[in-house]
Amino acid sequence: MNIKKIIILVLAALLSAGSTARAQIEIRTASDMAAIGKDGASRKGAYILMNDLTLENWTPVGFNGTFNGNGHTITLAINSVTKDGRLKASANPASAGLFDGIGNSGVVMNLHVAGSIHCESNHYILSAGGIAGFNSGKIANCISSVNLDAKGVDQRGGMEVQVTVGGASGGYGIRPFDDGVMVGGIAGINSGKITNSYATGEIRVSGNGDKIGGGIAGGNGEAFMLVDGFTSPDGLGSRMKASITNCYATGVINIQDDGRGRVAGGIAGRNVTTLANCVALNSRINVSGKNQDARPDAANINTANALLGENYSIVLNKGAHKGSSQNSYYRADMIINMEAAGATGGAVREKPDGAAVDPESAQRQGWWENSPKFAFGQTSEAPWIWDETLQRPVLYWEKSKVAPMPATQGKNKSGADAGETSGKVSADIDWRVENNTLIVTGKGDIPGIPAWAGAIKECTAAEIGDGITSVGHHAFAMSKIKSLVLGKDVASLNMYALFRCKDLATVEVRNPVPPKIGAFAFMLTPVGKAKLIVPAGSKAVYSKNKDWKKFGEIEER
Numbered sequence: 039m040n041i042k043k044i045i046i047l048v049l050a051a052l053l054s055a056g057s058t059a060r061a062q063i064e065i066r067t068a069s070d071m072a073a074i075g076k077d078g079a080s081r082k083g084a085y086i087l088m089n090d091l092t093l094e095n096w097t098p099v100g101f102n103g104t105f106n107g108n109g110h111t112i113t114l115a116i117n118s119v120t121k122d123g124r125l126k127a128s129a130n131p132a133s134a135g136l137f138d139g140i141g142n143s144g145v146v147m148n149l150h151v152a153g154s155i156h157c158e159s160n161h162y163i164l165s166a167g168g169i170a171g172f173n174s175g176k177i178a179n180c181i182s183s184v185n186l187d188a189k190g191v192d193q194r195g196g197m198e199v200q201v202t203v204g205g206a207s208g209g210y211g212i213r214p215f216d217d218g219v220m221v222g223g224i225a226g227i228n229s230g231k232i233t234n235s236y237a238t239g240e241i242r243v244s245g246n247g248d249k250i251g252g253g254i255a256g257g258n259g260e261a262f263m264l265v266d267g268f269t270s271p272d273g274l275g276s277r278m279k280a281s282i283t284n285c286y287a288t289g290v291i292n293i294q295d296d297g298r299g300r301v302a303g304g305i306a307g308r309n310v311t312t313l314a315n316c317v318a319l320n321s322r323i324n325v326s327g328k329n330q331d332a333r334p335d336a337a338n339i340n341t342a343n344a345l346l347g348e349n350y351s352i353v354l355n356k357g358a359h360k361g362s363s364q365n366s367y368y369r370a371d372m373i374i375n376m377e378a379a380g381a382t383g384g385a386v387r388e389k390p391d392g393a394a395v396d397p398e399s400a401q402r403q404g405w406w407e408n409s410p411k412f413a414f415g416q417t418s419e420a421p422w423i424w425d426e427t428l429q430r431p432v433l434y435w436e437k438s439k440v441a442p443m444p445a446t447q448g449k450n451k452s453g454a455d456a457g458e459t460s461g462k463v464s465a466d467i468d469w470r471v472e473n474n475t476l477i478v479t480g481k482g483d484i485p486g487i488p489a490w491a492g493a494i495k496e497c498t499a500a501e502i503g504d505g506i507t508s509v510g511h512h513a514f515a516m517s518k519i520k521s522l523v524l525g526k527d528v529a530s531l532n533m534y535a536l537f538r539c540k541d542l543a544t545v546e547v548r549n550p551v552p553p554k555i556g557a558f559a560f561m562l563t564p565v566g567k568a569k570l571i572v573p574a575g576s577k578a579v580y581s582k583n584k585d586w587k588k589f590g591e592i593e594e595r
Contacts, residue, residue: 062086062106068093071112075099081141087112087149090556098133098171102141107149107180109435111533112136113557114153114168114184121160121191132159133171135226142230144175147418148435152183152533152557157221158245160191164219165226168239173225173232179421179433180235182223183557190219190245219245220256223289228258229280234413234421234433238288244295249327250307252347253287253320259311259361279311284412286317286430292324300325300340303347304368309361310349315410318345318368318392319400319430324375342376344368345392363391367410370394401429427515436511437486463488467506475499476519478506486510486532494519498541502528504548509535511556524548526573532556539563545589546571547580555585566590 062084065071068091074080075098084104092113120132133139134157140146151168158164165171168184220226223237232254243249250256259280282305293300301307302325304318325342341347345368349361399405403424406412412431413420422431460470467480469490476490476497484506494500494517502509504525514522515537522536526548533556536542542563547553550573570589572580577594580586 064088065091067091072097072099074101082143092153093136096136098135098138100139100141101137101146101170102144102175104144105146105149107147109148109150111150111152111557114151114155116153116155116157118155118157118166119159120164121158132157132161132164133226134164134166134221135168135171137170139172140170140175140177140225140230142174144173144230145178146170146175146180147178148180148433150181150183150436151224154185154187155221156187157219158189158191159219164188164190164221166219166221167224167226168222168237169224171220171226173228174230176231176233177224177235178231178233179418179435180224181433181436182235182237182239184223184237184239186221186223186239187242188219188221188245189243190249219243219249222252222256223254223287226256228255228282231281231283232285233281233283234285236286236288236431240289241291243293243300248299248301249293249295250301250347251291251293252303252307253289253291253305253318254285254316255282255306255309255313257308257310258282258306258313259309281312281314282306282316283312284315284410286319286410288319288321288430290322290324291320294324294326296327300327301347302342304344304372305346305363305366307347309346309363311361312364313346313362313366314364315412316345316363316366317395317400317406317410318366318372320369320372322373322375326375326377328377340376342374343391344372344374344394349391365410366392367395367400368392369400370396403431406431425512427512459493461489461493463490469493471497475501477501477503479503481505481507483508484510484513486512488513499523508532511535512537514539520544522546524553526550528553530554530556531559533558534561535559536563537561542568544569544571546595547586548573550576550579552576552580552583552586560585560588569593571595 065085065087066089071093081101082103086106087108087110090111094115096114096116114136116134118134134155136151146169155166157166166188168182169177169180223239224232224235237254241251243251287305291302293302302323304320304323305316306313323342325340345366346363407414412422414422416434421433423434423437425432463469463484464482466482467478467484469476469478471493474497476494488510494514497519499521500514500519501523502525504527506525507527508530509528509532511532512534515534517539518541519539520541521544523546528549530553536559545568565588567590569591570586571593574594577592580592
């Protein structure tokens with residue numbers, strides 16, 4: 039090939055790449071997000087999120103394009119109530135989530151969704167999820183820490199009500215004329231693919247009728263009728279290709295109400311297709327309630343299981359299909375609470391469809407690499423990295439801004455020698471330990487999980503000097519510090535910055551403007567019993583701030 043042809047090909051490649059980049063629309067505001075649903079063309083576009091967003095009173099939009107979260111967090115606040123006095127069999131489904139549905143060509147990746155969703159509906163189907171109410175596309179390398187609260191409301195007398203709820207993906211309606219509430223941390227109904235993702239939010243389900251919940255999926259796969267011997271309409275078989283792979287869940291599942299049956303599983307409540315390489319780390323599953331009718335069908339029971347609540351068998355075009363799990367695990371000490379469903383049904387705990395893992399083993403990276411075979415690396419294909427603070431895998435983009443650790447000998451798992459008393463956080467920020475106090479000096483942003491992760495374990499206090507503008511995620515998570523000083527230039531505390539600091543008693547903030555607080559920055563830290571010290575004349579503004587006002591006492595100094 040001559041040099042001219044090479045130059046032409048290189049230029050063509052560069053122009054093509056530039057065209058692709060220009061076609062990717064940047065999302066920076068809530069208005070930018072809302073514009074995605076303005077017309078059909080916008081729903082098929084390519085988007086990239088440029089910063090964290092908070093979406094209050096969010097109205098979901100349909101989507102069939104490509105959405106790259108770019109490692110950012112969208113915090114949702116959704117309170118949706120959809121009740122109609124008279125419903126027809128053709129009533130439109132109700133949906134709640136960032137997207138109400140992701141179409142067959144839709145792709146959502148590298149996104150963290152936080153916040154809360156509360157939804158009630160008497161429609162025949164209610165689907166809700168942190169990322170999507172319904173997914174028939176692909177969701178990859180995503181996180182949901184959304185807390186979900188779903189309620190099925192029956193306003194039609196004796197008509198049956200179907201409720202399905204899950205952690206990363208919900209489920210599906212079982213009968214064409216039943217109500218179905220399908221809620222999940224990532225997707226309410228999954229008939230597409232969810233891979234390399236995890237969910238940590240709490241799941242609560244209540245209301246009349248059936249209720250089905252799971253840590254990753256209330257239901258994996260979709261069908262109109264899931265009963266043995268049913269032959270599906272043409273095309274339904276393709277939905278059985280839905281899958282959830284290389285995912286885990288940690289959230290508590292609560293299904294509590296009277297009505298028809300209740301089903302719960304650590305990974306999926308009801309599974310009709312493929313589940314592979316998943317881990318249920320849920321500490322507890324609670325299923326309780328009694329039946330309100332005497333219909334003697336299989337749904338009239340309480341069923342719970344550590345991994346899959348139920349594996350369903352169906353017949354599709356004269357071929358039998360049964361849900362299954364492959365190479366999946368559940369926490370050996372998981373607590374499952376159930377009560378009998380009443381005179382017409384009972385409590386059933388099926389044989390776990392997977393293998394138990396003791397919590398200690400699950401706190402080692404090697405187990406995740408060799409057992410559920412999570413791929414560790416720094417790419418979208420090998421997206422997992424180890425988080426020593428949480429003692430479980432997280433996605434590589436969660437730490438993409440962390441500065442490289444100094445090259446030293448004999449490092450412990452935290453990235454710093456247990457005996458080290460000083461070091462660099464970044465090129466412009468240093469840290470040292472004096473008298474059990476961590477002192478940070480310099481200029482700029484402290485990255486997430488900084489290099490002092492080992493040394494902070496022995497500290498009882500921390501001081502962030504002037505010139506530091508931001509404190510990264512997990513900076514002091516699960517430490518023993520009793521007091522913290524934030525310099526006058528600190529403008530933000532990122533997510534989980536002070537997660538589970540049980541001994542924290544005093545925080546002094548020297549910035550007269552309240553720093554912004556990231557999602558779960560004070561989670562499981564008793565700030566309600568702690569004292570907040572602020573600059574003279576700024577008590578009033580801190581007392582009105584939705585995050586800082588949670589401190590038990592605010593004092594000016």
